[in-house]
Amino acid sequence: MTRREELFRGRFLHAFRDAVRLPDGSASDREYLVHPGAVMVIPFLPGEDGAVRLVLERQYRYPIGEVMVEFPAGKLDPGEDRLACARRELQEETGFVAREWARAGVIHPVISYSTEFIEIWFARGLTLGERRLDAGEFLDVFTATPQQLATWCHEGAVTDGKTVAGLLWVQQVLSGAWTLDWHATDAGATP
Incomplete structure (x- = not known):
């Protein structure tokens, strides 16, 4: 330079x-x-049949003028630990607190014009509590199967890059091809 x-x-x-x-x-x-970085959380809930259900959100995204389906995510605050950010975002946006966490990896969603990175975390052992949305934040929380999310991605209904990358992680983890190193946390603790 x-x-x-x-x-x-x-x-x-x-x-x-x-x-x-x-x-x-x-x-x-x-x-x-220059972007401070972010985290994305892939929350696993057990379904009635024992299969995994994914916690997702619908949120209007102003720059593209559309409601997007996404995994819970948010930017890092200055000096914030990445797991602490993941815990905070999961609880704020969905109301869930997780008993176990696993770091999957990191993606760089727009390498041509941004320093942004998104660290991917998995969460399980979820307990539902109260959401604490940021001012001006409006989103709808719902669950879907990995197969439903895959169909939506294939059909073009889900185009959020981090969520599409998250689906790849989900598929590889559920198939056993990729493993995660799970760690217990105090699920009752406020992030």
Whole structure:
């Protein structure tokens, strides 16, 4: 980088334009957003038949003007531990508190113009409590089978990138191809 210009500073997005030198020696500009990072939670509930049910949300997303089906997720607060953020977001958005947690991995959803990462967590042993939605946050919580979510993704009804990536994790975990390292937490503790 030879020069950095700040383009915008919002509450959580920060935009820059950097003048850079490319591998062939030529000059170019790169515009990008600095994002604090986020977590996504894949909550498992036991279904009546013993099969897994997934806790999902429907939420209107202003930038694209549509109601989206998503796994619970949210951005990290400054200095916040990633598991603490996952616990907080699950309870705030769905009312559920989990007894066990497993970190799955991380995705970078928009590598061409953002530093954003989303850490993926699984949660099980859920107990329902009270939701604590943020001001201005409106969402509908529901459950679906992994097969239903797969159908919605295939049909184009679910297009949220993190949720589509989450479905891949669900399928691999349920098939036994990928394993998770589960850890118990105090389900009664407030995140």
